[in-house]
Amino acid sequence: MIIDKHIHSPYCPHGSTDSLDKYINQALGLKYQEITFTEHAPLPQGFDDPAPDKDSAMEWADLPSYLNEIQKLKSYYSKSIKINIGLEVDYIDGFETETMELLNEVGPSLDDSILSVHFLKKEGRYYCLDFSEEEFERMMGIFGGLHSVYESYFSTLIKSIESDLGKYKPRRIGHITLVEKFKKKFPHSTPILEYTNPILDAIAAKGYELDYNGAGFVKPLCGDSYPPAHIAKEAHKRKIPLIYGSDAHTAKGLAQGYEFMDKNLFKK
Numbered sequence: 001m002i003i004d005k006h007i008h009s010p011y012c013p014h015g016s017t018d019s020l021d022k023y024i025n026q027a028l029g030l031k032y033q034e035i036t037f038t039e040h041a042p043l044p045q046g047f048d049d050p051a052p053d054k055d056s057a058m059e060w061a062d063l064p065s066y067l068n069e070i071q072k073l074k075s076y077y078s079k080s081i082k083i084n085i086g087l088e089v090d091y092i093d094g095f096e097t098e099t100m101e102l103l104n105e106v107g108p109s110l111d112d113s114i115l116s117v118h119f120l121k122k123e124g125r126y127y128c129l130d131f132s133e134e135e136f137e138r139m140m141g142i143f144g145g146l147h148s149v150y151e152s153y154f155s156t157l158i159k160s161i162e163s164d165l166g167k168y169k170p171r172r173i174g175h176i177t178l179v180e181k182f183k184k185k186f187p188h189s190t191p192i193l194e195y196t197n198p199i200l201d202a203i204a205a206k207g208y209e210l211d212y213n214g215a216g217f218v219k220p221l222c223g224d225s226y227p228p229a230h231i232a233k234e235a236h237k238r239k240i241p242l243i244y245g246s247d248a249h250t251a252k253g254l255a256q257g258y259e260f261m262d263k264n265l266f267k268k
Contacts, residue, residue, distance in 0.1 A: 003266075004254060005036040005084070005112060006174070006211055006245025011066045012039055013055035015249035020073055026251040028081060036084035036112040037070050038245075043090065044098030050119060051128040052135060057090070067109050084111035089170055091160035093121045100166040107168025114211055114245075116174030117160055120152045129153065133182045133221060146186055153179040154195045161202045172209040172243060173199075175216075175226035182221040196231050204238040212266065214257020215247035229262055236265045 007023060008015045020037070027035050040057035043049055049056045058066060067085060074083040087110060089099065119126045120139070127139050129149075136149075143149045157176060163169075176199055177192065203210060213226040225232070232242055242265050248254045 002030060002032050002255065002258065003034040003244060004032055004246050004248075005034075005086070005172070005243050006038050006088070006114060006213060006247045007035055007254065008088075008247070008249045009037050009039045009066070011058045011062050012249060013058065014053070016251075018251040020069060022251040023248070023254065024073060024077055024081065024083065026254050030255050032081060032254070034082040034084070036086040038086040038088040038112070038114050039066055041087040041089045041102060041106075044092060044095040044102065046098065047092060047095055047126075049128075050126040051131045053131075056118065056128060063106065067106070071109075086110055086112040086114070087170075088114045088116055088174060090119060091115055091117050091156070091163065091165075092119050092126070093156055093159055096163050096165060100164070100169075103166055103168040107166075110168070112172075113168075113170035114172045114174040115160055115165075115170035116211075117153065117156050117178070120149070120156055122152065130178055130181050133185055136182050136186065140186070146188055147190065150179055150188060150190070150195060154199060157199055158202055161199070161206060161208065171207075172211055173203055174211040174245075175213040175247065176210065177216075177224075177227040177231065180222060180224070180226075181216065181219055184221045184223065192228070193231065193234065196227060197234065200231075200235050200238055200240060203235070204240050209241040209243050210235050211245045212242040212261065213245045213247050214255075214261060215245075215253075217257035217260055218253075225257055225261055229265075232262065232265050242266055 216222040
């Protein structure tokens with residue numbers, strides 16, 4: 001049984017124009033029993049998108065339409081597949097209050113959600129971690145090297161787990177090794193478990209879930225899941241539920257990476 005709880009939509013500015021119906025029909029063709037649409041939530045008021053293309057998340061004006069459209073499809077397809085209304089929420093260091101306000105507003109409408117880190121802060125400025133290999137290399141220069149980018153990423157992840165974002169805070173932590181998206185070009189010498197074990201301990205202590213994400217398999221400079229299997233096994237040892245997410249930005253992207261993943265680790 002495939003349950004995919006990390007799917008994007010035509011509301012994503014850096015995604016495709018594939019309709020929600022197209023995603024759902026693709027899921028039905030793959031014999032999915034349950035999916036969650038987790039579009040990037042609008043960025044907090046007062047936060048300037050640092051991605052060069054300013055395309056990290058949906059616009060605030062689109063949020064009501066997104067929620068309403070999925071609610072209608074949820075009812076329409078209810079006899080064929082379970083559809084959850086969700087968001088992928090960015091944890092942004094320094095914008096916790098604004099993020100809580102967003103969650104308090106939309107939380108009652110959500111069935112499911114993910115908390116992810118895409119933006120890192122350095123000396124009062126923000127940078128988009130996964131936009132491109134060129135931007136990542138530029139960040140290395142600004143942060144003082146690859147090691148400093150890793151340190152900043154995982155320290156921000158810890159903050160996201162420990163942060164108080166209110167009663168609607170997502171309980172699933174997204175793609176915890178996103179910093180390795182370009183690892184084939186920028187290999188890091190420190191064993192990744194040295195960074196991820198404290199993350200997993202914090203997730204376990206909170207009783208949170210982990211996004212076991214297949215998107216990295218189709219990234220040419222990554223070629224692995226987020227997190228890799230050996231880290232997923234460490235999560236499993238800690239009894240952290242691992243939830244498969246394709247992180248699909250096109251309908252055809254559903255199930256990406258699934259065939260390479262250890263099915264025994266998934267939450268049953």
